[in-house]
Amino acid sequence: MKILSHVTSVLALSACFLASTGAMAQDAKAHHTPVRNIVLVHGAWVDGSGWKPVYDILTKDGYHVSLVQEPLTSLEDDVAAAKRVLDLQNGPTILVGHSYGGSIITEAGVHPNVVGLVYVAAHAPNVGEDEAALGKGKPSYTSKQAGAIEKTSDGYTYLNPADFPKDFAADLPAKQATFEAHSQMLTAANVFGTPMTAAAWTTKPSWGIVAGNDKIINPDLERWYYARAHSHTTVIAGASHSVYESRPKEVAAVIEDAARHAMQ
Template sequence: MKRNLAMTLSTILLASAGAVTQASAQDAPPQNAPVHNIVLVHGAWVDGSGWKPVYDRLTKDGYHVTIVQEPLGSLEDDVAATKRVLDQQNGPTILVAHSYGGSVITEAGVHPNVVGLVYVAAHAPAVGEDESTLGKGMPSYTSKQPGAIMKTGDGYTYLNPADFPSDFAADLPLKEAQFESHAQILTAAKVFSTPMTVAAWTSKPSWGIVAADDKIINPDLERWYYARAHSHTTVLAGASHSVYESRPKEVTAVIEDAAKHAS
């Protein structure tokens, strides 16, 4: 009797284990399935609302998209804000950035949830480098323009509203660019000169978009960054620094390519 009971319990346990294994195999996503999570990081002087045209396209295509709102007071705080959002993702994630946000994702991209990086007209310094020093080697149109970059008495910067439409957003409707010029997030000057302590692009695949008519970052510097990182690079002719707003279709296509091919 005891022997029969033991055999019955053993059979039940084996069957249950088999059912759990089968269920787990059925629930597990295919190894080559596209990444579902996208995190978007904005740059200096603006906030995350500029990503809305890209957000709308990505969510329409079924992606789970989250936008980081950085405080722009220090690189450390902006990286921490990005990592908090990455902690909330439920699996592999593509981390995307515009402009100064490229420095942020270069640091934050070492997060274990990140499987690929997308740089959209963005900086991508190496360990020990900072974007300010690199920008002096390949200066942008704006950096050579007297009075374009303003600074407050307590060390925060912003773009002269008179120059913002032509320098930052030349391919946006003028009224939209003017509104953005008066809705800037003042950004601590020190964020641009803080050196990288890690560089996620050295260990994770990356994609880069060059805005060919960028006046805020020299397009040649963008090309150099992406060539060094062996990024899959797309050049968008005629695109301003606001490429993520003015050319959302093309930017979305690059992000979705990263989601499909990052491993």
């Protein structure tokens, strides 16, 4: 009877151990499962169509990709547009922003579905900061050009079409850059000077891409943002501000790296 009792105890302990090990394996598997949802946010003066080369790569690799078409009427409106799309995601999500889109994801990234942020040649202000003021500390090439940034009588900005190709899209085909110069989304001037009320990068992991030949945002400002946020940083040498269009493979690789590691 003692032997039977001992065997029973050993079997019971083994069952508990195997159950515990199985649960740990399941937890580990869940913990290391790559994120499958990706939301892309465009910046000022453009719309979401510029993301198509990156979108094509990500969807081919099996990701569920959504794009935000923000109105560019105010930071509040643009953040609301991003959160609207985030509400539609069915689980953990990587939120990606280009240029002014970095300010949008900085605020919208506090959404509970967001587990990681990717800044693509983007601004990343902290709470109480705004990109216009930060840009004065490390001014861009474009900001120092008289007449490069134009403003309408009702307070909307755009890039002078003559300057757009060389400033915004120097490494895109000339025909494409010229088309984008004439299909700009005018952007409310106040979006650039609106202070942040949240900064998701202070609590969530982030990745940052520096466009080495960026004339719209000073590359040194991009480096500073990402160093402060402790972002995993990639420098794409020679890339213009349109890096997400001209170098989609490199940009998609960074986004996929974030998707694989954000929840580890």
